[in-house]
Amino acid sequence: MRQVLEGSHAVSEAVRLARVEVMSAYPITPQTHIVEALSEFCADGSMNARFLCVESEHSAMAAVIGASSAGARTFTATSSQGLALMHELLHWASGARLPIVMAEVNRALAPGWNIWMDQTDSLAQRDTGWIQLYCEDGQDVLDTTLQAFRLAELTNLPVMVVLDAFFLSHTYEPVDVPDQASVDRFLPAGPPRACLNASEPFAIGQMAPPGVYMEMRHDIQQGMSAVPGCFDRVENDFETIFGRKYGPLETVECHDADIILVMAGTAVSTCRQVVSDLRHQGEKAGLVKLKMFRPFPIEQIRQAFGRAKKIAVVDRNVSFGIGGIFAQEIRAALCNTAEKPPVYSYITGLGGRDVTPEMLAEIYWTTKNSPSPSDESIWVGLNKELGRS
């Protein structure tokens, strides 16, 4: 049924439909609307679940780890500081091969306090072993959240569904909300592959000395390797039932593009318009929407860039000392290929700064007009007055 939904509620609707059993969360703007809705569902009976209001995000992740270990379908949501606080346990969740799903609302990290859009928080957790899927709009959010549960349970790896603070979490769009029966067909409540049960007294998470630890880590890597294939399978089933498919990345006008712009999140929507305009101007521009960030879809990236002459990566994040994170990952994906288009790195839109069509066009033209990319990322839209103090 089509509804006008706030982005946060696209998440909560999906969680409800997925019949999650145990949730635990700590409030942080702009995740709050998600967890408030879920609390209401528990209170009014539309969800048969337990919601633990814990005293920190670290405990929220600990609680869902505990619950998931006993085989319950679990969910949590957080953002920025909360995600950073969970860091230790993000490693734990993946190391323990728990199919936890978390909504992560991309928000800037303090200090200074900034509650608005920034991708650094989720990208800073790229080494923790979580699958990361970035969403462009409300439908994407709802669909990805549903898919996340299936993907997590197939691969026994936790999944982070990422959405932009305010631009996505607090904006309203028409979203097709599926019916429960269809979701039940897509997401059967099967028994988990491994969990604690009272009749089998084994220990989970015992000391793993040097003789076994490496094999356990390799196994996680193997699990990650299986994700793209599993995701494809999951998306095919999703498409069969619901008629939509996204892929780990989406190419727009890339087949003959000379310059391809790459980005993730709501900026993609803006860029679709920019690329369409450029094409009307005769420019051979293209766009890659990056959806799956972990595991990094190396093959698809190489294929998408094909014969492009230049790649312009727009990062709404920064890893100090090296620059835009998507740019780094893309450079790494391309470095061993025969056709290695130069990768231009742009940083913009941090801390809720809007990314306008003009800025994206500027990025295109700058890329076209520069013979080669600089090593450092170019910061777009800086207020030079403020920088001097």
Next chain:
Amino acid sequence: MSLWNMPEPDYMYSGHTGCPGCGATIAMKFALRALGEDIMLVIPACCWAVVAGAHPQTALKVPVLHTAFETTGAAASGLRAALDMKGDTTTTVVAWAGDGGTFDIGFQALSGAAERNDDFIYVCYDNEAYMNTGVQRSSSTPFGTRTTTTPGIDWKKQRKKNIMEILAAHRIPYAASASIAYPEDMMRKFRKARSMKGGTRFLHVYASCPTGWRVPSELSVKVARLAVQSGIFPLYEIENGISYTLNEAGTRPVRDYLAVQGRFKHLTEADIVQIQQAVDEDRDLLIRRTRLMN
């Protein structure tokens, strides 16, 4: 003829790597006898995280969930929620954490769980320092103790945090202290905790550490007894945070307790007098609390 009226089956294996005389292993042995096998243990980083065995071995005949240091209270809460959702309402979740994971780094999660009155038994086995990492002080280390981070003249000048009072302030249904030297009392309390389903039950177990306290291993149980006999570690129960029952708080001179332990051997006569005074005052306060509600 056995002096003891104790349940028999053990849910622990020999071959664990506890130090000789380890009070925490004796505590686990008694706890498991009292609780039986329909439990799941949640164990954070602590001595027992190691003593429980290295993969693929386990020293315990019950399911165990290892969890990160700070998280015992939260992980146990989550585990309980999941078991309930799965339809298992009989298995008791038992958190088993050291003093560090209870008094310090794990304190927040425990307080959160206690405030929510989540349904599990939380056991703190207290050896009064971070023993697993090499005898560093915790907020459970008593006044007067030398540890590796309170060495020499910097022996710990702060008193031991009173975890029982703190948990009582959360008004949880049941909090009790127990000692490995009083097995039947300990068992009774574990069984009582097990039967009080529906809320947070807290057990503070005195678990001597011959290694960290510089006590000959054979005195492990004796020192635990001296602690109770001298009133340093009184045995008592608090129901609903306000109703106190004093089981045992002796008046034997604390010097008898201090004298057998290397961690206290630097104390002067004046220090011992000061400790005795503090113990006497605490005992009086406890007695008054006991009278207040009865």
Next chain:
Amino acid sequence: MTFVDCDANATTSLFLSRSSISTEGNKTGSWRFVRPVYQNKTAPCSAACPAGADIGRIEMLVAQGQFRAAWESLLMENPFPAVCGRVCFHPCEEACNRSNFDESIGIHRVERWLGDHAIREKFLFPLKTRNTNGKRIAIAGAGPAGLSAAYFLARLGYDCDVFESSGEPGGILRWGIPAYRLPASVLNQEISRILELGVTLHCDTPVDDAFLAEAGDRYQAIFVGCGHSRSMPLNIPGTELAGDGLNFLYRVRNHEIDSVRGRIGVIGGGNTAIDVARTLIRLGAEVLLIYRRRRQDMPAFSHEVEMAVAEGIELLELAAPIHIESSGERFGVTLQRMKPGEQQLSGRCQVVPDGQKTKTIHVDQVFMAIGAEAEDIWAPPASSQENVLRLSHCTVVQGRSPIIFGGDLTNPVQSVTDAIASGKEAAMAIDLIITESVEDIPGTLESCRVGKGPALSMDAFLMGERRNRSSRLVNYTDLNTDYFQNLEAASPPALSPAQARKSFDEIDGTFSARQAMDEAGRCFNCGICNGCDNCRLFCPELAVTLEDDRTINLDYCKGCGVCVQECPRSAMALEEERS
């Protein structure tokens, strides 16, 4: 990175740290440098008992309600439990470790209760005896030494003939100790038990030199336990006017005297003098007990002296009779006042005449009870002789048929229990001479000692459990008293002195079964495992297993020593680990 196609049915690998193999594969016993052992040791009470009774174990069994087993243990070492429970001077209670904690165990009271209980409930004799070997032993004197020798020899398979000069067996038990301390019925029951083992008793058959000379033809060995039947005379003018105290007791016991009136003087300070005095009280007399030193110097049991005084005997201390003369119907006894002189090294006070102070008292009769000695023919030969072997409680004279002197004739302490010890030692010596050789006696007896001795254990002699028990005595500091609470010793009722003096009824009452068990329950069981289970309970390695016995599982024991420390009764020890 290779993509692995994910089939919905096939799943990715999942190497979780999911551990279910027990840690029993780690044999932590390799950590050990000391190892605990179960080691029963010797309780100080059993070492102090001249008969070497296994007291710690007896108390344990009584406390557990295992009366037959307790009685069996008692009979193993002592044929006279009901007797000793009444008349023994209980050195065990002096040695009792519990006296450092609250009060000694009332061991003699438990023993008496147990002996009486067995008689009342008609317990069958529980001990195995060897088959008769056809060899015969002659025993002179049916007192406690002779009867004990017969008892132990009968159990060892020998046929015994006991010769008794008086009309009934018992010796000092019957003729010396009054009924208010040891009723005849009790004595008769315990003697019958011995006779029922096949011992032949010949009363009214005194033994003399001639008998001894030709006894060797018929008997493999001869035990002489004739005791001190002759009163020592007091060498003062008029001594023939005094009656013999021992003889007096005999005649009373033989129902020849049933009343004595008037004021009677009794000279002496030993148990016999007290017995004479208290017997006279019961026969209606007024008694004056005359002793030449101080009350505290009297060799009689102090409890007996107390009772005597409480019953109304007048005690005249520091009074030495110097002559007796008749004065009409009465007698005048002139007494020299004495005073304490130098303290002798043995602790006994030397007394010296206090100037010329004398006085004469007038009494209706005088009895002498200053001591007893053996008839001359019973004097054992000097141990310096070549064929003589002196043991702690016997003297063995080798010959075609060895003669063993025992009882009061040879004992270091003249007591009933020492007499029993003597009979036991003699039986062992005889058995060794006959089955092995006299040279084997000292070594074998040594291995049967209880603690450092001199008490001997028949159980050890018969290669029972006590043979392997450590002879190390358990001191109070070896115990872990944390497991005991202060409890008062139970004391059964007794007749008040006013009631007691009216008859020869037994003065001391006894326990109920419950009280006996409770009193025995106070015993620490020093050095003897009583199955309290502390070791198994506290073992952090679960390395103590219990099937029939407790054993240490050496695969896992780390040698922490908690079990040894928490053993309340020092029934364990830590030994160095052998490499």
